[in-house]
Amino acid sequence: MSNGMWFPTLGLLATLCCFSMGPVQGGKVLVMPVDGSHWLSMKILVKELMRRGHEVVVLVPESSLLIQGSESFRTEIYKVPYTKADLEGTFNEDVFLKPPEFADLIVNIKLLVDFTSLQVKGCESLLDNKPLMNRLREQGFDLVLTDPFLPCGSVLAHMFSIPAVYFLRGIPCELDMKANKCPSPPSYVPVFFSGNTDSMTFSERVKNFVMYGVQSYTCTILYPHFDDLVSRYIGEISTYQELVSHGAIWLLRYDFTFEWPRPLMPNMVLIGGINCAKRAPLPADLEDFVNGSGDDGFIVFSMGSVVSTMPAEKAKHFLDAFRKIPQRVLWRYTGALPDDLPKNVRVMKWLPQNDLLAHAKAKVFITHGGSHGIYEGICNGVPMLMFPLFGDQGDNVNRVLGRGAALKLSIYDVTTEQLLGALKKLIYDKRYKAKMMELSAIHLDRPTEPVDLAAFWTEFVMRHKGASHLRVGAHDLNWFQYHSLDVLSFFAVILITVVWMTVKCCQFCIRKCCGKGTAKRKSE
Amino acid sequence: MSNGMWFPTLGLLATLCCFSMGPVQGGKVLVMPVDGSHWLSMKILVKELMRRGHEVVVLVPESSLLIQGSESFRTEIYKVPYTKADLEGTFNEDVFLKPPEFADLIVNIKLLVDFTSLQVKGCESLLDNKPLMNRLREQGFDLVLTDPFLPCGSVLAHMFSIPAVYFLRGIPCELDMKANKCPSPPSYVPVFFSGNTDSMTFSERVKNFVMYGVQSYTCTILYPHFDDLVSRYIGEISTYQELVSHGAIWLLRYDFTFEWPRPLMPNMVLIGGINCAKRAPLPADLEDFVNGSGDDGFIVFSMGSVVSTMPAEKAKHFLDAFRKIPQRVLWRYTGALPDDLPKNVRVMKWLPQNDLLAHAKAKVFITHGGSHGIYEGICNGVPMLMFPLFGDQGDNVNRVLGRGAALKLSIYDVTTEQLLGALKKLIYDKRYKAKMMELSAIHLDRPTEPVDLAAFWTEFVMRHKGASHLRVGAHDLNWFQYHSLDVLSFFAVILITVVWMTVKCCQFCIRKCCGKGTAKRKSE
Missing domain, CATH: 3.40.50.2000 (Glycogen Phosphorylase B;)
Structure with a gap:
């Protein structure tokens, strides 16, 4: 007081x-x-x-x-x-x-x-x-x-x-x-x-x-x-x-x-x-590689901890697209590689994903849409190109698409042209980055x-x-009690009883009255 | 990663x-x-x-x-x-x-x-x-x-x-x-x-x-x-x-x-x-008064910001009870007072309630059960004697009683004996204080x-x-949509249609079969 x-x-x-x-x-x-x-x-x-x-x-x-x-x-x-x-x-x-x-x-x-x-x-x-x-x-x-x-x-x-x-x-x-x-x-x-x-x-x-x-x-x-x-x-x-x-x-x-x-x-x-929150400086060689991308920046590409390969013909679409862009690409990939790997692509068995996404030059995150990766993308404000594969990934991707901070492509029939189009949109149409930065600012703005x-x-x-x-x-409470179904049943029983008794009373009265009437008419 | x-x-x-x-x-x-x-x-x-x-x-x-x-x-x-x-x-x-x-x-x-x-x-x-x-x-x-x-x-x-x-x-x-x-x-x-x-x-x-x-x-x-x-x-x-x-x-x-x-x-x-959180040191004269209570401690008594008086005969019950206890009492009260006000009672027009409750010698809080006062009681771990009057107070009091940290008396027929009994229980039965301290510890244990x-x-x-x-x-969504009643109605219509069509089909088949049978029997 x-x-x-x-x-x-x-x-x-x-x-x-x-x-x-x-x-x-x-x-x-x-x-x-x-x-x-x-x-x-x-x-x-x-x-x-x-x-x-x-x-x-x-x-x-x-x-x-x-x-x-x-x-x-x-x-x-x-x-x-x-x-x-x-x-x-x-x-x-x-x-x-x-x-x-x-x-x-x-x-x-x-x-x-x-x-x-x-x-x-x-x-x-x-x-x-x-x-x-x-x-x-x-x-x-x-x-x-x-x-x-x-x-x-x-x-x-x-x-x-x-x-x-x-x-x-x-x-x-x-x-x-x-x-x-x-x-x-x-x-x-x-x-x-x-x-x-x-x-x-x-x-x-x-x-x-x-x-x-x-x-x-x-x-x-x-x-x-x-x-x-x-x-x-x-x-x-x-x-x-x-x-x-x-x-x-x-x-x-x-x-x-x-x-x-x-x-x-x-x-x-x-x-x-x-x-x-778990973030470390990049190893020196990686730091050199991403810094070497200049103003064009670089792309982080990972399909998660479970999926580290893909069919060669699918991989070819990605490599062909990467060959045509000025950005550098860091790709977690353990599959077979062609001899003519583009110079701007670096393939690794395991990526320090969050540390890379936190880098100022990270432009796009190509991801399958696992929840961990998505949080890392949001946290660091990096627009995403998403290829949901299975499990909760479809739902996760839907959520990010709904915010206007990502694009989705179908992995089943993806082409080099689609990839190029999507990457260009994410990199040069500033709305995706702006939306992602907005999400990031809200996500990081917390009391604890x-x-x-x-x-x-x-x-x-x-x-x-x-x-x-x-x-x-x-x-x-059990399911029935939780939804008040026992209470509602109780009211229903009361209601039915009241209605039934009212009807019976009315029937009785009508019978009495009509009976009297009939008796009267008969006696007349 | x-x-x-x-x-x-x-x-x-x-x-x-x-x-x-x-x-x-x-x-x-x-x-x-x-x-x-x-x-x-x-x-x-x-x-x-x-x-x-x-x-x-x-x-x-x-x-x-x-x-x-x-x-x-x-x-x-x-x-x-x-x-x-x-x-x-x-x-x-x-x-x-x-x-x-x-x-x-x-x-x-x-x-x-x-x-x-x-x-x-x-x-x-x-x-x-x-x-x-x-x-x-x-x-x-x-x-x-x-x-x-x-x-x-x-x-x-x-x-x-x-x-x-x-x-x-x-x-x-x-x-x-x-x-x-x-x-x-x-x-x-x-x-x-x-x-x-x-x-x-x-x-x-x-x-x-x-x-x-x-x-x-x-x-x-x-x-x-x-x-x-x-x-x-x-x-x-x-x-x-x-x-x-x-x-x-x-x-x-x-x-x-x-x-x-x-x-x-x-x-x-x-x-x-x-x-x-709003807490200030007590004014010197109040600090002297409550410290003078020794090991017996003191009682804070307020019926809230709206109610500062009560009928004289009701007040008498309280004064008679206070006369018989060793604790000192600080009472927010603006009503008429008898000449023989007990020496251990100090009446004030406005109490620094939270500052008093925060004092180590505060033993009991007599309250009407307003939500502000209750939080101050919980915050400072002071057991309460509660007299709900109107509004949300009855519900508030129920909540604290449910925790075993307070006692409730009816203001309408309270007696000196009841008051003495309740105060003694709250002061000397350590369970009330222990329960209140437990609540207080949980309440104050928060990240922000x-x-x-x-x-x-x-x-x-x-x-x-x-x-x-x-x-x-x-x-x-409107009320009907929120509770999925439109969806349920849709299913009900489908169900009724299917049942109706099934019945009609069956009737048709039965009629056909029976019709044939009857015709056959007739031709026979």
Whole structure:
């Protein structure tokens, strides 16, 4: 009530108060990562937690793609009944030749179930590894940091009775939103793979609604083996959706310069673009190469961590186009190369992508439209030429196209001329760069950096042993109750009863009156 | 993709990038406040914006309660067709004598409509004041900061074609949530005045659903004169709900240590507790008085800014109780006092409430349950003895009781014994203090202070001329479309058609077959 002076120390006091509450520093974090690109961004938070003085143990399967035991953090390696080769699968160059069809979707779901089944087996061999489990239990971890794309982290958190913090972009069939009771009205929240935006015509909304149903159905195909794992190791919980709903904080790689705005829940923390902060100077030879491009600048070209080759005839279109432009090109590519590789093209097995995109001379980013790459493009304000291949890429590309900051070409029938046209448009029509810079400015304009926000909330959960004050009451309701269908049924029963009784009363009265009338007439 | 070193300067770069985009400093903010306690917390943000170098102009009606022209910020006084006495109304001590009944609710709605009608008239005289309006328009404001409890700020923002930032706890009949398309499932989001929590039995959910309907109905009573104002001054918009839906950012005095968790929208920024940061040292005589309480500590007693008296016989119960406790009491009270005022009681016309509650010796806060006071109690970890009187106070008190950090007594039949019992419980049963400290620790544990967050998002809107990337697509849908009822109707029509055609086909076939059979039998 007083209008007195400001005490700038209040924030400090608050911080001190919290420091005294629990393990801000010296917390113990058990990390159950998901392999591949999932791990690349989670690792940023893991390193930040270590930098802040927390003890981090990363559980690493003995066969893994990118989770390496040689990093600076402590790891516990556990045996799994599969090899690295089983994980790698065989990348099929067919993805460059014909667009995915409905049959491919079914094949992809089957492949996904095969992959996650393998991972579930890996999880079982961890959970059955008594010595390791005992060792982990004895360490008294404060929380599990995991990606709920796979169930093992949530199972561990429940078995050790410690809270879980999730780090994710999303999980198949929107189980994350369902489990966290986050409303997703199908009238304006586009369903993944629907090709819709957040502004739909009637027919698009019909399609979205149908896809919403299909999506819910795919949940019943994708998660039974997760449910089985959960119910075998945790007696009182029978579905993965229920288990995953207990996550204390959901760190979502989400940002509304990329995603369409939608409802959120109090325990959802948006950390989209967390992967952009990790930036290093370019190696000297690369710096020389890109600087040598002069005012024309250079193009960064990568189809992501999974796809590093393409059919030779497809590659030829790209090389022919690059031959005709003054820009230099850096291409992540491991396929065979012709002898007459253009002088302005440099091919590498692995690109420091974000560092290159951050360079002032970067003009265009040719990408498949993975979410990590898109954030790096937005972060650094580089217009994109996009070639969606599979998975969420089509949806991701739609989002960026909708902002007017990119062009899309079909990889299946791309020509040298199309490529030249698109590149020229992106480089010389200033609107694309301007739009991208606008997105970038909005994306980077935030009160707290994503990595600090992620670390803050992870520490918050350690300090307060969860975040139960952010858990909505909806978790105690079933589907019927949540939608007030029981209440509506109750009103319907009352209404029907009242109507029925009124009708019966009227019938009775009419019968009485008419009966009397008839009797009277008869007697007359 | 590289695992290189961290660049701690990224945040700085981002900030610089944004500084170059627009008016981070030197923005021009037009403030259209709402009088009374609404203004007390908005003023905190206004002062912070000035501290950050923005030019702030506050529109002040010539008759106002708390918005004073003597503050350090620039004001524009405008004529209004009412006096200060019209605003003050007459506080009726009856609120201490009997609980509000349904008839009172209707009376209160009428009083509210009378009050807002007066304010609408004040707004009209501002909008019709051509010289002032021209002067304001010429100043080229970057945004309007307003509380949408009253419509004038939103109207000004629309007329000047500049974005609006809202500062509010909520507006009657949840028009804020409706306008911002924020889902509020009545199955677990308790409706105001329902007395429900976020965990309801079936009958409570039935009540909540009914209250949800009643609440929607009250909207049709509360806002027609706002709609009228809007349609008269802004041709293309016909309802206040539509106008208010254009708010760029909603700064909500909301925090989930106080409120129950519920869905949110991307443009909602939670700044609950913003009023706690404003803290000053106590005046020397007050500091002496509270320090003189020794280990017993002291009690802060205030029934809010509106209610400063109570019937003498009611006050006697309090004084008799205070006489019997070792604690000292600071009481905001302007009523008549007995000659034998207890020595441990000090009566004041206005308390530096937050500064007192922040004192280490503060033991209990006796309050009516206004949201400002509750945040000050939570912020400073002081257990509360609550006497809800009217308005949102019953709901507010329910929220704190639900946390186990307070006790509630009925003001209508309170006795000295009850008071003594409750105070003793709150002071000597350590669970209340522990629970309050827990809430306080969670409340204060946040990545950004509320005042900084509020200032950040206000500046964000100035820098980017709005926050359209946070506006959901739902705004383009009507109620029928939003709930997918058109899509469902379409499916229903298809289903009915298919069923009808199937039945007709079957009938036709049966008739054919049976017809043939009958004909055959006949010919036989």
